[in-house]
Amino acid sequence: MADERVAVVTGASAGIGEATARELARRGWHCVLLARRQERIEALASEIRGEWEVCDVMDRAQVDDVAARVLARHPRIELLVNNAGVPGRGTFVSVEPDTVERVLRTNYLGGVWCARAFLPGLREAAENGGSAHIVNVVSVAGTIAFAPAGPYAAAKHAQLAFSRSLAATLRRERIYVHSVLPGFVETEGFTPRSTLKNPLMRRFVIEADAVAKTIVKAVERNRREVTIPWFPYRLVSIAQALVPGVVAQLGGRFGYHPWVQD
Numbered sequence: 001m002a003d004e005r006v007a008v009v010t011g012a013s014a015g016i017g018e019a020t021a022r023e024l025a026r027r028g029w030h031c032v033l034l035a036r037r038q039e040r041i042e043a044l045a046s047e048i049r050g051e052w053e054v055c056d057v058m059d060r061a062q063v064d065d066v067a068a069r070v071l072a073r074h075p076r077i078e079l080l081v082n083n084a085g086v087p088g089r090g091t092f093v094s095v096e097p098d099t100v101e102r103v104l105r106t107n108y109l110g111g112v113w114c115a116r117a118f119l120p121g122l123r124e125a126a127e128n129g130g131s132a133h134i135v136n137v138v139s140v141a142g143t144i145a146f147a148p149a150g151p152y153a154a155a156k157h158a159q160l161a162f163s164r165s166l167a168a169t170l171r172r173e174r175i176y177v178h179s180v181l182p183g184f185v186e187t188e189g190f191t192p193r194s195t196l197k198n199p200l201m202r203r204f205v206i207e208a209d210a211v212a213k214t215i216v217k218a219v220e221r222n223r224r225e226v227t228i229p230w231f232p233y234r235l236v237s238i239a240q241a242l243v244p245g246v247v248a249q250l251g252g253r254f255g256y257h258p259w260v261q262d
């Protein structure tokens with residue numbers, strides 16, 4: 001236990017976070033699982049011999065309290081995976097104002113609060129020739145202004161800017177920050193196979209396990225930014241940088257079935 005590397009994974013009760021915790025445990029990491037649904041993280045923690053803490057990442061005071069408790073048990077944190085997130089399907093005019101706030105507070109600010117709160121543990125791990133890592137689970141929506149999920153894309157753009165700037169801020173301290181940008185992934189909260197209208201877009205939907213493996217590889221190989229799957233999303237991201245108006249216009253023609261709105 002004393003020599004085990006410690007990873008904190010947010011949003012570990014389902015989907016990509018759960019798969020990442022399992023993958024890390026298989027590779028010998030000791031995982032501290034954070035989410036709001038206690039029964040889920042408690043069960044997973046007992047299965048992978050980890051620990052859990054109920055935590056709503058939207059609540060900065062709660063994040064600080066949870067981090068203080070975790071750091072008291074584990075002064076060194078080698079890895080923080082900022083994964084907790086919610087969908088925000090619908091346009092800026094169709095969704096409720098609450099949705100705009102929720103996606104911003106969870107998908108962007110949640111990661112900011114966790115990075116700041118766990119920084120003392122990451123710094124401790126990086127001292128004396130060691131290193132530490134933060135993985136921010138962003139989305140290709142961080143590089144593509146996808147109008148059918150406008151508030152979600154805006155929050156993910158903010159999260160990617162946060163992730164890139166934090167990488168530059170912490171690099172000299174040997175705390176490496178990685179941005180992982182998945183395309184559509186079939187999970188409990190995001191169900192693109194049934195909600196996306198376009199059959200071509202549905203063909204590129206992947207599973208959470210593939211993203212989990214990419215997250216672990218990004219840490220092991222020190223990859224700063226990874227898009228999964230590379231095709232077709234990387235090409236669309238490049239097109240967005242070159243002809244943003246055209247890409248936004250085209251993206252607006254695709255999207256979700258009319259009954260999907262959150």
Ligand SMILES: NC(=O)c1ccc[n+]([C@@H]2O[C@H](COP(=O)([O-])OP(=O)(O)OC[C@H]3O[C@@H](n4cnc5c(N)ncnc54)[C@H](OP(=O)(O)O)[C@@H]3O)[C@@H](O)[C@H]2O)c1
Nearest residue numbers: 011013014015016036037056057084085139185187189190
């Ligand atoms: N699935 C996709 O298509 C896709 C694509 C690109 C990026 N992503 C990103 O991947 C990440 C994980 O998504 P997923 O697809 O795995 O979704 P998911 O299956 O719905 O899991 C989301 C996780 O986030 C947690 N969570 C949500 N709000 C939270 C809050 N306020 N505080 C703490 N935990 C919270 C949930 O736990 P509790 O409800 O128990 O709190 C759950 O564990 C998100 O950041 C998402 O934006 C997903």
